[in-house]
Amino acid sequence: MGGILIAGALLSCGWLVVEPAVPRRKPTPPAPPVDIETPAGRARLAAALALARMPDGPAPSAASSASSTGASARADGRKLCGEDQLPVYAELQPDPEDGTAHAGMPEPDPDGILRHLPGEIKPAGVGYTGAMARIDAALRGSVDPFDRSVADWLDLNKITPPAARTEALVQDALAVSDPRVYRLAYASCHPWVGLMPAAASPETPGCARLSATRLAQLDPGNAEPWLWVLAAADERGDAVAAREALDRMAASSSMDLHFFAGAAAVSSLDLPNADVAAQSMAVMQALGTPTAPFSPLTARCRNGAGGDAGLAATCSRIAELMVEHSDSIIGLNVGGSIHKLVTGDASWLDRAHQEEHQAGVYAPTTKSSEPCSGERQAFKDFVRLDKVGEVALMREKLRAANAP
Numbered sequence: 001m002g003g004i005l006i007a008g009a010l011l012s013c014g015w016l017v018v019e020p021a022v023p024r025r026k027p028t029p030p031a032p033p034v035d036i037e038t039p040a041g042r043a044r045l046a047a048a049l050a051l052a053r054m055p056d057g058p059a060p061s062a063a064s065s066a067s068s069t070g071a072s073a074r075a076d077g078r079k080l081c082g083e084d085q086l087p088v089y090a091e092l093q094p095d096p097e098d099g100t101a102h103a104g105m106p107e108p109d110p111d112g113i114l115r116h117l118p119g120e121i122k123p124a125g126v127g128y129t130g131a132m133a134r135i136d137a138a139l140r141g142s143v144d145p146f147d148r149s150v151a152d153w154l155d156l157n158k159i160t161p162p163a164a165r166t167e168a169l170v171q172d173a174l175a176v177s178d179p180r181v182y183r184l185a186y187a188s189c190h191p192w193v194g195l196m197p198a199a200a201s202p203e204t205p206g207c208a209r210l211s212a213t214r215l216a217q218l219d220p221g222n223a224e225p226w227l228w229v230l231a232a233a234d235e236r237g238d239a240v241a242a243r244e245a246l247d248r249m250a251a252s253s254s255m256d257l258h259f260f261a262g263a264a265a266v267s268s269l270d271l272p273n274a275d276v277a278a279q280s281m282a283v284m285q286a287l288g289t290p291t292a293p294f295s296p297l298t299a300r301c302r303n304g305a306g307g308d309a310g311l312a313a314t315c316s317r318i319a320e321l322m323v324e325h326s327d328s329i330i331g332l333n334v335g336g337s338i339h340k341l342v343t344g345d346a347s348w349l350d351r352a353h354q355e356e357h358q359a360g361v362y363a364p365t366t367k368s369s370e371p372c373s374g375e376r377q378a379f380k381d382f383v384r385l386d387k388v389g390e391v392a393l394m395r396e397k398l399r400a401a402n403a404p
Contacts, residue, residue, distance in 0.1 A: 081372040082277040085127035089119040112161045131271075131278030132156040138269045146180040148172065150265045153184055154285055163204045170206035179219035180261060186210050186228060187290030216248070223252035223321060227292035234296050246300065250317035254325040255335070256389070262286030264386030267379035276372040283382060294334050301341045315342045323348055327389030329356055358401070359394040 078084045092101035104118035116123070139151035152160075152168040160168070166188045173185035189207035212228035219225050226249040233241035263286045271279055300306075301315035315338055322335025333356075336349030385393060 080273050081375065082127055082131055082274045085125035085131070086277050086281070087116075087120050087124040087128070088122035089117065090121050092119070108162075112163070113155070113158050115158050127274065128278050128281075131275040132282065134271065134275060135266065135269060135279055135282050138271065139265065144265075145172065145176045145178050146184075146261070147265050147268075149181045149184050150262050150286060153188065153262065154266075154282065156282055156285075166204045167206050170204070170210060173210060174206075177218060179215065179222075179225075180258065182210070182215050182218050183225070183258070184262075184289065186212065186215050187292070190228070190231070191290065192231075192293045221253040223249040223255045223318070224257055224292055226252065227294065227297060230296045231293055242296075246297070246311070246314050246318070249297070250314045250321065252321060254327070255322045255331045256327045257289075257291045257331055258386065259289055259291060259328050259330075259390065260287070260382055260386040262289045263382045267382040273372045276375045280375050280378070283379065287382075291330075298334070298338060298341060301338045304342055304344075312342050319348070323352065326391055329390050329394065332356075332391050355394060355398060359397045 092103060094101050106114050106117055108114045133156070136151050136154075136156040139147045139154075142148060149169060149172040152165060152172060155165050166185075169181075169185035169188050173182040189204065189210055212225060212232045216225035216229055226245045230242055230245040230249070233239075233245055263283045266279065266282045266286045269279065297315075297318065300311060301319075305312035305315050319335045319339040319342065322331050322338065326332045326335060329352075332352045333349065336346075336352040339348040340346045388396075
């Protein structure tokens, strides 16, 4: 998913609390890239997303790093920003065999609603639940229809079963001609990877009223909807529609996944300091707007497109589009992978990995001693990530680092 995606998310969660307090573990070496086209790879991706939604590691013990006065000041700061109301989680323990820590997968309650993450040892306080209710109300009261859809998607009050939540998203999509709203609803109706049980089910009849082709009509020039059209054509066994989807993808002007759209919607809310910790948690829940699957595309481009010269040329154009005009690091990397599948040349993929490695983690641009300043800076960063794209910010950082 890219260093900016997961590591940046965890970096913005420095306020999270874990008990008992022990020294922070040394970082483990980075894991190899996730192959999203295999069941094992998708499971690893889901686990990584679970970690992004869980509390960060514990802070060093106050007794070993500061005086009682400093500890008191930090306690006041935690209360001011609402951190003292957060749920508390047990420290992840390293696996004795490989030395890495593995998060358990979330388990919904019997009604299908996920109310607690693995390892919770202390539930959230009333200040936290009240803040979540205020965030939900702010999203639902927005003039932007996407904000209102994000509220239906997140269900911050934890009262709506998954099927009913998806049905609400469908109604949102049918009420407006907004590609952001339609994409969120369509993706929720056709989950292919994620933490939650598949929301689309016989209890979600409204999903039949949405189509991938309509999404492509609402978002002209963007290749991403055609990934959904391709997947839908494969499900029907429609080879003609599948080939048209590939051609439309190759003729597009960008591959915009809008991965940070949900996080940006929550980050944009202007809320009091007491709600900042809860708002940060809501941002983490919204991080990773559902996207289309790449596997139907990459399957066709394998082994030089199976010797089909016309298809190979189409795959090459799509690879170039994704490398040059993706808004996400995953799009950039998949583009490099497609180029390698078609030509056998790994240089594009290697260059993408090198760019990502050199840019490092996307960190807040300013530092301040003001209470809640780190979280508020992270909110601004997520808004900008959505506005200009992850790849653009990565390359901007690289240019700044290489400037004379």
